[in-house]
Amino acid sequence: MNVSRLVGHAPLGITPLTELYTDTPIGWVHSSDLDDPSPFLEAGQMLLTTGRQFGSFTSAEDYERYVGRLQNVGVVALGFGTEVVRSGTPAELHRACTDAHLTLVQVPYATPFIAVSKFVADGIAAAAREQLEWALSTQDSISKAVLGSGGLVAAVRASALAIGCDLAILDPDGRIVHGSVSGGVDAHALRLLTRGVRARDRGEGPAGFWAAHTLGASGRLLGALVVTRPAPLSEPECSVLTMLSALTELSLEHAADERLGFRSVAQRLFELLVDGRTEVVRGALAPHRVRLPEEPFDVVVLPLRGLPPQVRDSIERLAVRGERLFTLEYRSDLVVLVDRRHTEMVTTRLRQARLGAGLAGAERWTQLSDALGQAAVASAEASPESILTFTELTSKSILGLLAESRVSEIARLSLASTLRSPEGDDLLREAAVWLHHNGAWEPAARALTLHRHTLKQHMAALSELSGLDLETFHGRAVLWALLGSTGNTALTDKKETE
Known part of the structure; x- marks a missing residue:
């Protein structure tokens, strides 16, 4: 409800005396004949007056000060009721409102102020009902999108379309997994994720207004939700995002549980790989999002002891994101089988975490056992924060290792x-x-x-x-x-x- 609709409602007979300087919604309507009603008003409200107070005004400056007080508190319009105290609207008031760009309208004697207040109140209530119905309808469509074949991706797309915004879901590493945002707003979410606690933030930047908040519990964050758009979000729109956040958390929680549960499955599948039953493993992986790397591939080995859980989680998430990568526990090590196109991605992640590891290559799956042994030997010799390849180990130091107990194993693997x-x-x-x-x-x-x-x-x-x-x-x-x-x-x- 704004002044345009108020003026356009013919039964009220309200006449604009100035331009309609704003289309800001009217939050409420008050009536007062006080010289200074500003302490009782709030921004976004409309004031009605019969002008009784103007009898004490002796100059144009008095009207200017009166209008200035209304403008300072954010009044969106002033309505003057004629024929109650005086006939017509004071010219000084008209001039003061025009100079201050405050909308002034004239309310005829036949229209009681209560009728104006009721019309605005009814309009506000109708808008609230409309927004509520919109929110419920949008939430329903998002729920159906999640339950349908599109899953979370469809829910993110439906939410962004309904709210008219850019929206993205980030994983705990700050990488966008669903949707998109512009203006580098995902960096704000990454800062929140780095803190490791449940938090939210909002602001304004090159992409407009933005908001970001983490998902999951403090100490075990599942990701973050980021939204940007030109205008701030309304309460109904915030309620839609709240629902999307809840659904996203459930989806991410399920994905995390599925990933953790896959660890025991991975160990059994690895035994089949070592036995040369690669195609059987490919078939067993069909219901999962994990895919075996293509030949040729690399084997990365690093000790489980001292390995931060979030680093292992981060590597495993690469696999469920569609990268050709297979991770498992083997004896006391973490083993990563990775497509050579993505080896650098894994080793970079380990270097960032200041972890040492061994690496060996395999041209065919029949070389898996050899490559595993080579990578394990290289891992044992790798210094902290370095990735040592088996080729580097043997080409640079095989003669110097002759006195060591592991040299025969290294030689056999070579x-x-x-x-x-x-x-x-x-x-x-x-x-x-x-x-x-x-x-x-x-x-x-x-x-x-x-x-x-x-x-x-x-x-x-x-x-x-x-x-x-x-x-x-x-x-x-x-x-x-x-x-x-x-x-x-x-x-x-x-x-x-x-």
């Missing part, structure tokens, strides 16, 4: 791809003889009863399988160390036969 090949054992035996002859082709070939070109071809094949450059001294030295560490007796046997 030669895993070679040992799996049909000709692997023969190639390693030939390599041992070749190295025993200081890499000289002729004497080694004679000892093996091979042509030297055939031996060269075999060593080239071994170089490709092992990833070692056997044209260099370093590559040959590492191979020699690996052969000795795996208990290969070819060197000793050769010495005994000569």
